[in-house]
Amino acid sequence: MRVPVSWLAEYVAIPDDLDELIATLDDLGLVVEGVERVGVGLEGVVVARVESIAPIEGADRIRLATVSDGEGAVEVVCGAWNYEVGSHVPLAPVGTVLPDGMQIARRKLRGVVSNGMLCSSRELGLGDDQSGLLVLEGAPAPGTPLTIALGIVPDTVLDLSIEGNRPDAHCVEGVARDLAARAGVAFAPVTPAPPLPSDGAAAAADEVTVEIDDPDLCGRFVATVLHGVVVGPSPAWLADRLTKCGMRPINNVVDASNYAMLELGQPTHAFDLDRLGGHGLRVRRARPGEHLALLDGTEVELAVGSGALGDTGEDLVVCDATDVPVGLAGIMGGADSEIGDATTSVVLEAAWFDAMAVARSAKRHGLRTEASVRFERGCDWTATTRASERVVELLALSIPTLTVTAGPVIAHGTVREPPVLHVDAADLRGRLGVDVGLDEAARLLGAIGFEVRRDPDALSVTPPAGRPDVRDAPFGVADVAEEVARLHGYSAIAPRVPHWPQPGGLAPLVRVRREVREALVGVGALEAWTATLVPLDDAVLVGDESERVRVTNPMAAHEPVLRSSLLPGLLRALRHNVERRQGDVALYEVGTVFTHHAVADEPRLERAGGGGDALLKVPAEHERVAVVLGRPGDDAVRAVATWRAIAAALRLADVRVVPGARDSAPLGVHPTRWATLLDVATGSVLGVVGEVAPEVAARAVPTLEAGRRLGWLDVDLLALGDPARATRRDEAASMPSRYPSSDVDLALVLDEAVHVDDVKRVLAEAAGEWCESVRCFDAYRGPGVPDGHRSLALRVRLCAPDRTLSEAALSEVRAAMIDAATTSLAATLR
């Protein structure tokens, strides 16, 4: 909301230091988002009358204008063409500095001396028009300062952000009231003194009828009837204020209405009485299918729901006495009863409409007007009469012949019964943590129009009708406390760092996530952040045809689904880097993937809807850790090694890499180079390790070097963090032996179906308590090894806690291991 400082100054003393004013407004919650200086730098600019225009030899775009500045003739070279002899235009004489900092000097153009500059609106900082000179209307006397001719008062205009719970501050008076309360000075609101009805004037009720059919949506309707109206321009000072507030002056009737709204926050609307069917007004809900042509030239279809949540499809309209809609209540008037040059009789509407009703209609019709913005936040129904009187008072300034009929017609609907809130010192201290004192609280609240009764130990507080945000008891007490805190000043509440006996800490999953990240960073991976909202093609890329989780209003039309895998996003990130010749990189991401409730193993049910009473199926979420390895030499083996780094960091006890069958490979994964990660103790699958399927890699990263393998690891983070699924190693540590160890190497030929971990286990068990470790250091296929078999080279390290093992003991163990491998694994010694 734009507020000229000069207007505020009519109510309260404004500090000379603008920064001080801004700081005060910020602290009151009326945040200053912009500061504009208007009319500054125009001091030297005067009105000039064009006396003659002459061409300049050799120039076809500029001419020499001779103007009179009231003291004599001045020759100025000018490039504009929208003026003629007799025009009145702004002249910036030599030496003037214009608002944009331009300094006017005597210049020579094409051999002709120019003694100043004739100016456009843009050059004067008065508008955007730079198509030609600002041609002044009304033939002001040459030599008149431009600011006087235009009625411009040099001013500072503040752009304030008014919060949704401050409908009362959505006007100049409201802002000034806050400032006065903060300064502790008395505040005098505007008291309109409109011309009285002349003796024997007709009563408004004889000329116009007002009916409220839907009292729930229209709490009050005040209709004032005016005769002798002469439509014309507004006084210059009034038009100037409107302009500064960002509104375009239209005519004296409309301008008076707008001015009163900016000043008091109460919108009003003027109808041409003679164009109003049946000379009456009726407020009712629109019927489906009704149409209304609006002031802005558009036509709206009424009472058709948009289907948006909370939209009842209702529209409230003001009709004439023949039941034809003539205005969309609280938003915009109709075109048919618009004030025109021929208007002589006016019905002025000042009404209170339900905030939600106006909000719904304004949103559905895409009409956000100065009036609707104010009604949406909630207006003050008691302000309707005062606003009407203010409009009449303002109008009388430009229409001496204005006659007012006696007694406006006032129709009553339902208005809120203001609550009486009992606030004691504990209420304030308990919420704010500071002792403001009940007397001070009473003073602060009283200063902004709250009715306060000082009881012995409490205050009985009634908010003004303009504060619908202050709720009934018990919640309203908090609203009152906020007002006290705001006016007292947040900065005046001493901060206190709270303490409690409970220690802080990370949730277990947060800790696990950090450990996983550290492990991945340790093996050289970079963390990527890829989007949750992805294209449909992502699923196609990996051949996924299951149902996607769609969003109904995607930001980008090509990204309408929630990701179901981290693979496409990471491949896209890899592609970004490959295309920039920096693709030798391992990327990882820890992120959520989504599963449609129709295909989720266990649909997630959540409370939803009004009151949270319904149970609704929502998409399942799974947090995953995924790594794509794209460095030279990266492959499934490196992916397994990467997994081992994570397993080691989390101290996982026994997770088996189980080679996967070719026909059950996960989507996008190389069918013959993949494995599941199986927690042996619990039987839980923790994830998948392997390579990206070559054709998927080629599609996703077209410029990938031929033959480059992409290692792939995709793990369920929640499973990793769950001891019931990912078994942790015992925390008890074993003491290393002080005696030397010995190695026994074995080469065993085994069926490929025998898992290497089983071989290790069998050997370890056969070796007994002396076994320190079993490592597989080679796998061989070829001559001497039958098809479907492999030869594994294993090294068993043996060590006794209390002595050096003898050759005899080692041989015994070796024999026992061979025996076990042969009998339980059908191995042959190679």
Next chain:
Amino acid sequence: MAAPTFDDAAVRAHAADAERRVAAATDLDELDALDRELLGRGGQLVAWRRELGSLDEATRRELGRALTGAATSVGGAIAERREALARAAASRRLDEDRLLLDEVVDLAVVGPVERGHRHVVTTTRDELEDVFVALGFEVREGPEVETDWFNFEALNIPPGHPARGMHDTIYVEADVEGTVVLRTHTSPMQVRLMEAAAREGTLPLHVVVPGRVYRRDTPDASHLVEFHQIEGLVVDEGITFADLAGTIQAFTTAYFGEDIVARLRPSYFPFTEPSAEFDITCTICRGARCRTCGQTGWMELGGSGVIDPAVFAAVGIDPERWSGFAFGFGIDRCAFMRHQFSDLRALTESDVRFLRQF
């Protein structure tokens, strides 16, 4: 008119023989050779077709049809065989490629020498978490897909409330339209945590909730559709606005440094009363006023307030005994303020030149 040197039966026989040979081809080279021989310019079918011009119209039409049919069926057989051979070749390649991952040799892989990097949002988040843990907060997390109840209504934002419009919500398809959303803030976790604590009798709560949130906003240098927030929530006995102010000041100093202070300004959120936005000293100019802070010396960081009694009522907490405060602010924005990069969108591009700096 000459007499044809072949008849319909001969064409059929030739085609049948050709298809047998195609089916017997064992590799792509052999099949290519057959393709040339059977359908190429030197092939029998083409030779016969050359004769057609000299035949009477009826015969020409009859034999022409036979030749076209034969060429089509042989061509089809070749295409089919080619596809089968390609499939077999691909399958063979996969077999050759086969690797049993249980036999990955222990200690065979030497790790890279270069260390990787966590994402700057992660490092920022971890640091913020650590600051709050030190202040006595627990770090908890919640879902990204939420219902209207948790994201709005329980936070005192009923349907049609203007605040819903301001949130630029992204809706997820659901059985009831408009009820499932991508969370627009981390505040729904306030509701989940308070409801659970009230139900299980585990109050007080001193929690921060970091996580990803979503707004339907056009991305630019300072806005992302997907971004991260951290939410703070304290529900305990005797908690007031002064505690909120003290917590925010303590956090600001701990994270941004001794010379950075916070200020609270009145604001409006439906789920807190009083509500406050909080600004911190501009981290660029340290309060000396610069372009980044719009010559104010302050930077806007987040929103906060004392929990509204209506929210307590919705989650079943006794407002006579308990009171609390909540706050929330952007993690990405903290990273942005500290590291002073010019465009938030760099965070989501995963360009390694950017990632390696953190």
